[in-house]
Amino acid sequence: MFGLATAAARDKSRGMAPSANPSLAATLRLASPEATEALAEALADVLEPGDTILLEGPIGAGKSHFCRAAIRHLLSREGLVEDIPSPTFTLVQTYALSGTEVWHADLYRLSDPAQIIELGLEEAFETAITFVEWPDRLGTAAPLNAMHVTLSTGADEDVRIARIHATDPRWNKLRALLPADIGVMPDV
Ligand SMILES: Nc1ncnc2c1ncn2[C@@H]1O[C@H](COP(=O)(O)OP(=O)(O)OP(=O)(O)O)[C@@H](O)[C@H]1O
Numbered sequence: 243m244f245g246l247a248t249a250a251a252r253d254k255s256r257g258m259a260p261s262a263n264p265s266l267a268a269t270l271r272l273a274s275p276e277a278t279e280a281l282a283e284a285l286a287d288v289l290e291p292g293d294t295i296l297l298e299g300p301i302g303a304g305k306s307h308f309c310r311a312a313i314r315h316l317l318s319r320e321g322l323v324e325d326i327p328s329p330t331f332t333l334v335q336t337y338a339l340s341g342t343e344v345w346h347a348d349l350y351r352l353s354d355p356a357q358i359i360e361l362g363l364e365e366a367f368e369t370a371i372t373f374v375e376w377p378d379r380l381g382t383a384a385p386l387n388a389m390h391v392t393l394s395t396g397a398d399e400d401v402r403i404a405r406i407h408a409t410d411p412r413w414n415k416l417r418a419l420l421p422a423d424i425g426v427m428p429d430v
């Protein structure tokens with residue numbers, strides 16, 4: 243469904259020693275909106291309270307598409323079906339799960355960094371599962387233990403490239419998701 247190359251696999255293909263850095267880095271080719279949904283759902287299955295996903299990429303890259311699929315999946319696992327409106331104007335939308343909350347933030351229109359605290363985002367980063375579009379607006383409030391997903395458009399209209407990067411050991415749980423049988427992607 244989605245093609246993937248790990249940093250270690252890329253290093254190997256370039257004749258380099260596998261990187262000593264244990265950080266997680268992967269590049270995936272998402273051939274369709276459905277492939278993006280499949281990735282979002284697979285990631286959602288391992289998310290825990292205190293996990294923050296920062297989604298970067300230009301307008302129309304698919305950040306909301308990814309968040310909506312992940313949130314829909316988290317809700318449906320608990321038998322919940324809800325609208326997942328865009329937080330473009332409200333800046334955040336929250337959803338209650340049994341042990342935690344899901345926060346979806348779109349900070350494109352954030353006008354004042356003080357709003358980050360007013361919105362309660364700093365606490366959400368500690369206690370909830372939080373998705374943030376336009377995380378550059380967070381400045382120094384961006385949690386260091388977050389996972390980064392950077393989406394960009396490919397040559398084809400329906401193709402997106404996702405770069406996943408995380409340094410905090412909490413994201414080691416993602417390594418089990420990385421299919422070992424998919425060939426190395428050329429850099430894009
Ligand atoms: N492979 C793909 N993955 C995700 N979305 C795709 C893909 N191919 C096409 N699309 C389309 O691209 C659009 C992405 O829109 P979306 O609102 O998710 O972007 P965004 O990054 O959130 O933009 P914004 O910065 O305006 O919030 C959707 O219409 C979606 O159907």
Ligand SMILES: [Mg+2]
Nearest residue numbers: 305306348375
């Ligand atoms: Mg969006």
